[in-house]
Amino acid sequence: MQPPLFIRLVAFLLLxxxxxxxxxxxxxxxxxxxxxxxxxxxTFRYLAPLAKEVLLNGGxxxxxxxxxxxxxxxxxxxxxGPVKPDIYPYSFGVDGVTVMDPAxxxxxxxxxFKASLVDIxxxxxxxHALKDVPHGTVSYEYYPSVSGTTGxxxxxxxxxxxxxxxxxxxxxxLISGTTDTEETYFKVGKxxxxxxxxxxxxxxxxxxxxxxxxxxxxxxxxxxxxxKPADPVVRDDAEAxxxxxxxxxxxxxxxxxxxxxxxxxxxxxxxxxxGGFSRGGGQTLxxxxxxxxKFAWVCSYSSYLSPQEMxxxxxxxxxxxxxxxxxxxxxWVSVGSEDFLYKGTLxxxxxxxxxxxxxxxxxxxxxxTWMNVKTxxxxxxxxxxx
Amino acid sequence: MQPPLFIRLVAFLLLxxxxxxxxxxxxxxxxxxxxxxxxxxxTFRYLAPLAKEVLLNGGxxxxxxxxxxxxxxxxxxxxxGPVKPDIYPYSFGVDGVTVMDPAxxxxxxxxxFKASLVDIxxxxxxxHALKDVPHGTVSYEYYPSVSGTTGxxxxxxxxxxxxxxxxxxxxxxLISGTTDTEETYFKVGKxxxxxxxxxxxxxxxxxxxxxxxxxxxxxxxxxxxxxKPADPVVRDDAEAxxxxxxxxxxxxxxxxxxxxxxxxxxxxxxxxxxGGFSRGGGQTLxxxxxxxxKFAWVCSYSSYLSPQEMxxxxxxxxxxxxxxxxxxxxxWVSVGSEDFLYKGTLxxxxxxxxxxxxxxxxxxxxxxTWMNVKTxxxxxxxxxxx
Numbered sequence: 001m002q003p004p005l006f007i008r009l010v011a012f013l014l015l016x017x018x019x020x021x022x023x024x025x026x027x028x029x030x031x032x033x034x035x036x037x038x039x040x041x042x043t044f045r046y047l048a049p050l051a052k053e054v055l056l057n058g059g060x061x062x063x064x065x066x067x068x069x070x071x072x073x074x075x076x077x078x079x080x081g082p083v084k085p086d087i088y089p090y091s092f093g094v095d096g097v098t099v100m101d102p103a104x105x106x107x108x109x110x111x112x113f114k115a116s117l118v119d120i121x122x123x124x125x126x127x128h129a130l131k132d133v134p135h136g137t138v139s140y141e142y143y144p145s146v147s148g149t150t151g152x153x154x155x156x157x158x159x160x161x162x163x164x165x166x167x168x169x170x171x172x173x174l175i176s177g178t179t180d181t182e183e184t185y186f187k188v189g190k191x192x193x194x195x196x197x198x199x200x201x202x203x204x205x206x207x208x209x210x211x212x213x214x215x216x217x218x219x220x221x222x223x224x225x226x227x228k229p230a231d232p233v234v235r236d237d238a239e240a241x242x243x244x245x246x247x248x249x250x251x252x253x254x255x256x257x258x259x260x261x262x263x264x265x266x267x268x269x270x271x272x273x274x275g276g277f278s279r280g281g282g283q284t285l286x287x288x289x290x291x292x293x294k295f296a297w298v299c300s301y302s303s304y305l306s307p308q309e310m311x312x313x314x315x316x317x318x319x320x321x322x323x324x325x326x327x328x329x330x331x332w333v334s335v336g337s338e339d340f341l342y343k344g345t346l347x348x349x350x351x352x353x354x355x356x357x358x359x360x361x362x363x364x365x366x367x368x369t370w371m372n373v374k375t376x377x378x379x380x381x382x383x384x385x386x
Numbered sequence: 387m388q389p390p391l392f393i394r395l396v397a398f399l400l401l402x403x404x405x406x407x408x409x410x411x412x413x414x415x416x417x418x419x420x421x422x423x424x425x426x427x428x429t430f431r432y433l434a435p436l437a438k439e440v441l442l443n444g445g446x447x448x449x450x451x452x453x454x455x456x457x458x459x460x461x462x463x464x465x466x467g468p469v470k471p472d473i474y475p476y477s478f479g480v481d482g483v484t485v486m487d488p489a490x491x492x493x494x495x496x497x498x499f500k501a502s503l504v505d506i507x508x509x510x511x512x513x514h515a516l517k518d519v520p521h522g523t524v525s526y527e528y529y530p531s532v533s534g535t536t537g538x539x540x541x542x543x544x545x546x547x548x549x550x551x552x553x554x555x556x557x558x559x560l561i562s563g564t565t566d567t568e569e570t571y572f573k574v575g576k577x578x579x580x581x582x583x584x585x586x587x588x589x590x591x592x593x594x595x596x597x598x599x600x601x602x603x604x605x606x607x608x609x610x611x612x613x614k615p616a617d618p619v620v621r622d623d624a625e626a627x628x629x630x631x632x633x634x635x636x637x638x639x640x641x642x643x644x645x646x647x648x649x650x651x652x653x654x655x656x657x658x659x660x661g662g663f664s665r666g667g668g669q670t671l672x673x674x675x676x677x678x679x680k681f682a683w684v685c686s687y688s689s690y691l692s693p694q695e696m697x698x699x700x701x702x703x704x705x706x707x708x709x710x711x712x713x714x715x716x717x718w719v720s721v722g723s724e725d726f727l728y729k730g731t732l733x734x735x736x737x738x739x740x741x742x743x744x745x746x747x748x749x750x751x752x753x754x755t756w757m758n759v760k761t762x763x764x765x766x767x768x769x770x771x772x
Binding site: 030038048050051094095096097098099100102103105107109110111112113114121130132135137138139140141142143148150162163165181186192223225262263 | 416424434436437480481482483484485486488489491493495496497498499500507516518521523524525526527528529534536548549551567572578609611648649
């Protein structure tokens, strides 16, 4: 085959065009970033010849705001670490403006902030590593949701799901945190690879995992042509109650029926688990405590309910611990020791202990991060449906 | 239910935490952006109290670099339009730095630039509008690819696919452009909603659409621990040939067999279509002309092969037009009149005409954009497999 000169021209012109129309970088030399080095250091690069200051914001794997230095081409760079193997969010601070890494396609889906992701592999593969094992599928489904809207939900089916057409599966409903989207457990949490690996090792049962979107108000506003709520933070009681109810209503009356109609599920409480991170953990505990006929397996990651709310809204949990312990085959509570919810989570555990409600707990290092979410998912998935 | 005060605190602290660790906005007031107004104007907002200049880069729906103005809270804003209904990429230029809109989750998956997306609905729904019709599913699959790597491919299955378990479907392989990823046809091209709508109206046959990733070299480098190629633009002949061959090899020896093994497909050339945009259009024409036993339906969107390359590599296409016209049930060539590939595409059409090779063509307004890709997809999908 002769040299296809035209494709080089096309590609080059395409880049120029993209650059000209709405993207600034790349102009000039293209950069490689991030570059994970063999010694677990990571080199970050960003092209900005005119910038006065570029900082690396990678607070979850090191100190925030690491100054970068500029070379003669205008490429700013810094090498940090060695970094403990894991997936971390990062961004650049360019003259005070936070930007994603334009050279990196891996991003953190979120309603508010924009961050890129860097994955530092372990010497032995981490729980989420892409390995040569049978892989499940991650599907985006569109279902009839509240107020005439169409909801989007991300669903993991395990390896063999399409082949074993006679087999039915248990289902784990997994809810992400405030400002996360229905994509965050997939793109940041690597739910699919974690389960692929656990299933390949015989540690977890093949299961379906359903990852809904928790911010119903935003979707309703978007699809009904109203301005989106500016702020995912609830500001008054009515709003808080309506948001919590909106999600639970969507889960119970739309998502679960849709999943059970369209997937090969085992439809009873013993084969239904619910779990969540942060706001999703609160939604999990409320949905489980308020609907004990629906879920037998409950996982709270970096979240809790206060003793006051427990007594007020879910008194039966502590008042009749024999029944609670009989109903819940797993009640899991985990948190990082540097999490700003650490103290509240300990109080929740103390409440459960005082009421003689059984639960399993795990206290890890670290804070309110998706590194910890992956750990909690990898620890709890093997416990489910057994 | 009493006010869950804690959830408000959690959410607020979460935002602070996210802000502190790696994201700058939001600090201070949260903003709504983009806001599509009833009169088809669009208001964009960006919080940057310390910035000296913020520009809106929305070159594909208006003039580039529209100055924004700052209010007393430090929120920069501008209202533009009315804008012709469609989906457009945009970004902000903040003191010379290009950033995505942190308030907007809709983004343009790309290896190089980072852009947000704004969707201005039409008074009558556009081809890609989310409508109350049966929806198909978009799945991310992981398959054994070249050089021991695991490939990622995005697959649309039509409404009813999971129910009609006895039905088999034709398959359309659809390849995106330079620096696009396997997600671009889904996230920007809205392939799923376009097909959902066409199928609901009885205009297109239910089909499976397979959207692969075209930059094999980048994936191999990433998964084998080598630095990613900095530049998607090919620089020498050996690289150009090896990249083109790498994709075609992956398509023919890995992707098609994987799809035909794991999906209910009709496995013959009459039920296999191939199409692509820009670089993907070039890959389409080469794969189709070089493998006439594989594909009967061929769609080139904003791309072409030069007469020189046709004569050199695919002389049989023009030398035996009777056979070419018999083999290809559709050869489609489309381009925008402002596309920088317009002239080359006309030359390609002239070549086909001179050789008496049948083809259908469509010349639209506009340039080398994903707005045009959606139009071409909506025009060609109804022609396939009929």
